[in-house]
Amino acid sequence: MWNANTPIREDCLYLNIWTPAEARNLTVMVWLFGGGYYYGSPSLILYDGRALALQANVVVVNINYRVGPFGYLYLDDEEVPGNMGMLDQQMALQWVQDNVAAFGGDPKSVTLFGESAGAASIVAHLIAPGSQGLFKRGILQSxxxxNHWSLDSPEHAMEKSQKLIELLNCTKTTVKESIRCMKALPPDVIVSEIWSVGLQFLEFPFVIVSQDQNFFRDRDAFVALRTGEYSRNVPLIIGINHDEGMSCSFYLHYSVSQ
Incomplete structure (x- = not known):
């Protein structure tokens, strides 16, 4: 239910906008969908923003970003630098700044709201230098x-990425040759192997990497979280969704040792 009935492809950088009739200078709410950074889509009917736009009298923007290995594979290479999905989000937020006034929105009053991976992404934007000034407020849902599942060290991210390359029979002499091999594969073949990269309990395959050259730049997200090196002038609402733990009830079938 969390994936749209559409083909898997990297050409997915679209966004949806809902705006009340005769909107002018309204607050903008930008939704970041969740899904563990490996699934999700703004095309789901669940994320249709028309009711929120009408009832709250706001402009609702629903963005897409690459997930799984397409958005978060990490090879410390200019072609696969890690955090590509975060750069997708950042580009969408810049687009909102540049264009939302044409839809009746106020670019100076942008609220990010997201659930699960979407909520974790908001914190990442508080740290990332390139995201500063792109939003005014944040709402973090669950x-x-x-969280253990939302942020990886470069070393562990590289280990999982190399394992995926091995599973896809794309281990080559150079990183660029391996990338070329993977690009020749159908997307669904790549996705079919992501759960075999050697995961720990409650770990997702490919997530935000704490250090990279393009998104966090010279910052280490682990250090930033501990030392408070992030935007502190952004008001936040932080909470959880009702009965959300029911989604993890299948873990009751396993013992701690398993």
Missing amino acids: GSLD
């Missing part, structure tokens, strides 16, 4: 960047 997720934060300091």
Whole structure:
């Protein structure tokens, strides 16, 4: 139910906008969908923003970003630098700044709201230098960047990425040759192997990496979370969704040792 009935492809950088009739200078709410950074889509009927736009008299923007290995594979290479999905989000937020006034929105009054991975992404944007000034407020629903599943070290991210390359029979002499091999594969073949990269309990395959050259730049997200090196002038609402733990009830079938 969390994936749209559409083909898997990297050409997915679209966004949806709902705006009340005769809107002018309204607050903008930008939704970041969740899904563990490996599934999700703004095309789901669940994320249709028309009711929120009408009832709250706001402009609702629903963005897409690459997930799974397409958005978060990490090879420390200019072609696969890690955090590509975060750069997708950042580009969408810049687009909102540049264009939302044409839809009746106020670019100076942008609220990010997201659930699970979407909520953790908001914290990442509080740290990322390139995201500063792109939003005014944040609403975090059931997720934060300091969750075990939401942030990876470069070393562990590289280990999982190399394992995926091995599973896809794309281990080559150079990183660029391996990338070229993977690009020749159908997307669904790549996705079919992501759960075999050697995961720990409650770990997702490919997530935000704490250090990279393009998104966090010279910052280490783990250090930033501990030392407070992030935007502190952004008001936040932080909470959880009702009965959300029911989605993890299948873990009751396993013992701690398993």
